[in-house]
Amino acid sequence: xxxxxxGQYYPSNSILHKLDPRVKFIGTIVYIVxxxxxxxxxxxLFCAGFLIVMVILSRVPFHFILKSMxxxxxxxxxxxxxxxxxxxxxxxxxxxxxxxxxxxxxMAVRMGARLTLLVMGSSIMTLxxxxxxxxxxxxxxxxxxxxxxxxxxxxxxxxxxxxxxIPILAEETDKIKxxxxxxxxxxxxxxxxxxxxxxxxxxxxxxxxxxxxxxDLAMAMEARCYHGGDGRTQMKPLRYAGRDYAAYAILAxxxxxxxxxxxxxx
Amino acid sequence: MPSIIKxxxxxxxxxxxxxxxxxxxxxxxIRGIDLSVKxxxxxxxxxxxxxxxxxxxxxxxxxxxxxxxxxxxDGIDTSKVEExxxxxxxxxxxxxxxxxxxxxxxxxxxxxxxxxxxGVATEDIWSRVDDALSKVGMLGFRDRSPNKLSGGQKQRVAxxxxxxxxxxxxxxxxxxxxLDPNGRREVLEVIRDLNEKEGVTVLLITHYMExxxxxxxxYVMDQGELVMEGTPREIFSQVETLKKYxxxxxxxxxxxxxxxxxxxxxPDGVLTRQELVDALMPAADSGKVEA
Numbered sequence: 001x002x003x004x005x006x007g008q009y010y011p012s013n014s015i016l017h018k019l020d021p022r023v024k025f026i027g028t029i030v031y032i033v034x035x036x037x038x039x040x041x042x043x044x045l046f047c048a049g050f051l052i053v054m055v056i057l058s059r060v061p062f063h064f065i066l067k068s069m070x071x072x073x074x075x076x077x078x079x080x081x082x083x084x085x086x087x088x089x090x091x092x093x094x095x096x097x098x099x100x101x102x103x104x105x106x107m108a109v110r111m112g113a114r115l116t117l118l119v120m121g122s123s124i125m126t127l128x129x130x131x132x133x134x135x136x137x138x139x140x141x142x143x144x145x146x147x148x149x150x151x152x153x154x155x156x157x158x159x160x161x162x163x164x165x166i167p168i169l170a171e172e173t174d175k176i177k178x179x180x181x182x183x184x185x186x187x188x189x190x191x192x193x194x195x196x197x198x199x200x201x202x203x204x205x206x207x208x209x210x211x212x213x214x215x216d217l218a219m220a221m222e223a224r225c226y227h228g229g230d231g232r233t234q235m236k237p238l239r240y241a242g243r244d245y246a247a248y249a250i251l252a253x254x255x256x257x258x259x260x261x262x263x264x265x266x
Numbered sequence: 267m268p269s270i271i272k273x274x275x276x277x278x279x280x281x282x283x284x285x286x287x288x289x290x291x292x293x294x295x296i297r298g299i300d301l302s303v304k305x306x307x308x309x310x311x312x313x314x315x316x317x318x319x320x321x322x323x324x325x326x327x328x329x330x331x332x333x334x335x336x337x338x339x340d341g342i343d344t345s346k347v348e349e350x351x352x353x354x355x356x357x358x359x360x361x362x363x364x365x366x367x368x369x370x371x372x373x374x375x376x377x378x379x380x381x382x383x384x385g386v387a388t389e390d391i392w393s394r395v396d397d398a399l400s401k402v403g404m405l406g407f408r409d410r411s412p413n414k415l416s417g418g419q420k421q422r423v424a425x426x427x428x429x430x431x432x433x434x435x436x437x438x439x440x441x442x443x444x445l446d447p448n449g450r451r452e453v454l455e456v457i458r459d460l461n462e463k464e465g466v467t468v469l470l471i472t473h474y475m476e477x478x479x480x481x482x483x484x485y486v487m488d489q490g491e492l493v494m495e496g497t498p499r500e501i502f503s504q505v506e507t508l509k510k511y512x513x514x515x516x517x518x519x520x521x522x523x524x525x526x527x528x529x530x531x532x533p534d535g536v537l538t539r540q541e542l543v544d545a546l547m548p549a550a551d552s553g554k555v556e557a
Contacts, residue, residue, distance in 0.1 A: 216363060223354060235378030
C-alpha cells in the first residue's frame with residue numbers, strides 16, 4: 001500500500017494556494033450560492049468564466065479538476081436524463097413512450113451546467129488547500145458556535161488528529177492483513193457475505209490497536225499540558241493578508257453581479 | 267540545593283478487575299519509593315518488564331498521583347491539582363512509541379504543540395521551536411510529515427517537543443525500545459547532549475544496560491521497589507545480584523566478570539571496552555593472563 005493521497009491537495013505555489021483557507025471556504029460557498037442565483041445562459045457563462053479564471057490562477061492542471069467530476073458523473077447523467085424526459089412542455093422529439101420537450105432540453109443542460117460548475121468549483125478549494133489548513137480555517141470560521149457550547153476547538157483537534165493517524169492505521173491494516181494471509185486467511189475469494197465475514201479477523205485487531213494508540217496519544221497530549229482550547233495560543237495563527245482582503249472584494253463584486261443577473265432575469 | 271525530583275515513601279495501588287475472578291484484586295504497582303535527584307543529574311532507572319518503572323515515571327509527570335507518600339517536582343507536590351500544569355511543564359515526558367506521541371501533521375507544528383498549550387506568544391513559539399529542533403538536530407526536517415521519518419528521527423522530534431516547553435527535567439520512558447541500533451544511538455546522543463550542554467536533568471528509564479553506562483546514578487527496580495542504587499560502576503560490579511533481578515550487564519562487563527571469575531586479575535564493574543583493554547594490557551604485560 002503506497003502513500004495514501006489525503007483529500008486531493010495539489011501542491012503548488014499559486015496565489016490561490018497562498019490565500020487564507022477561510023477566504024477559500026467562504027468563496028466556495030459564495031460560488032455555490034451564485035450558481036443557484038443565476039438562471040440564464042449569460043449568467044452561467046459568467047459563472048463558468050469566473051471558474052476558468054480561478055482554475056488558471058490556481059495553476060492546477062485541468063485534468064485534476066476534471067477528475068473531481070468522476071464520482072458524481074453518474075448522478076449528473078441521471079439528473080440530466082430525468083430532466084430531459086420528464087419536463088413537460090412543447091414536444092420536440094417523440095419516439096415510443098418518450099417525449100423530449102424544448103423546456104426539457106434547456107432544463108437538462110442548465111442542471112448539468114449547474115452541477116458541473118458546482119463540483120468543479122468546490123474541487124478548487126480542496127485542490128489548493130491542505131486538509132489541515134482547511135480544518136484550521138473551519139475552526140476559526142465556526143468559532144462563534146462556542147457561544148452555544150459547540151466544542152469547536154475539540155472538533156477541529158479531532159479532525160487534525162484523524163488526518164495524522166489515517167496513514168498510520170492504513171499501514172497497520174496492511175500489516176495485519178499480511179499477517180492473516182500468512183496464516184491462511186482468505187480475503188480475495190467468495191461472495192460478498194463471505195468476504196465481509198473474512199474482514200472480522202482484520203477489524204478486531206485493528207480496533208484494539210486503534211484504541212491502544214488513542215490511549216497512548218491522550219496520555220502524551222496530557223503530558224504536554226494539553227487542556228483543551230482555553231488559554232491556548234497558536235503557533236501558526238490565521239492572519240488575513242492584503243491579498244485576502246482583495247479576494248473578499250472580488251468575491252463581493254462577483255456576488256453582486258450574480259444578484260443583478262438574478263434580479264434582472266438576464 | 268533542593269532536589270529537582272524528590273519522593274518519599276511513594277506508593278501507588280490500583281484495583282484490577284480480571285476476567286476470571288469476580289472479586290477485584292488490589293495491586294500495588296510501586297511501594298516505598300524514596301528518591302532524590304539533584305538538578306543536572308543523569309539518572310537511569312533499570313528494571314525488567316512489570317517492575318514498576320513506568321508507573322514511577324508517570325508519577326514524575328503527574329500523569330499518576332501517588333496513593334501513598336508524596337512526590338515533589340522542584341518543590342511542588344504533584345498531588346496538588348492546581349499545580350498540575352506547572353508540574354507537567356517542569357517535568358517533560360517522552361514515551362516509548364514515537365508514533366503515538368506525535369500530534370502534529372508537520373514536524374514543527376508538533377514541536378510547537380507544547381508551547382501552544384502553555385499559552386506562549388506566537389513569536390516565542392517560533393523561536394522555541396527553532397531552538398528545540400536544532401538541539402536535536404532536526405531543523406532540516408521542520409516541514410516534513412512525521413510519517414515520513416525514521417523511528418530515531420521521530421523520537422528526536424518527540425524530544426524536541428518536550429525541550430520546547432523548557433522543562434527542568436525530562437523523563438524518558440524506554441525511548442529506544444522500538445528503535446533499531448542506529449536510531450537508538452541517535453536518540454542517546456541527543457539525550458546526553460541535553461544533559462551535558464543544556465544542564466537538563468535526565469531520568470532515563472530503560473532495560474538496555476548499555477544505555478546507563480553514562481548515567482551519574484543508577485536505580486534498579488524490581489516488583490515495585492527500588493532494590494539497588496549507586497553509580498553505574500557500583501551497580502555493574504554486582505553481576506550476580508543484577509541477574510537475580512532478571513537484568514543482564516553490558517557485554518564488556520559480563521566478559522570482564524567471567525574473566526575475573528576465571529582468575530584474571532581485573533577491577534570490579536568494567537563499563538567500557540576501553541576500560542577492559544586498559545585493565546587487561548598491564549595484566550598481559552606481566553604475563554598474568556596466561557595464568
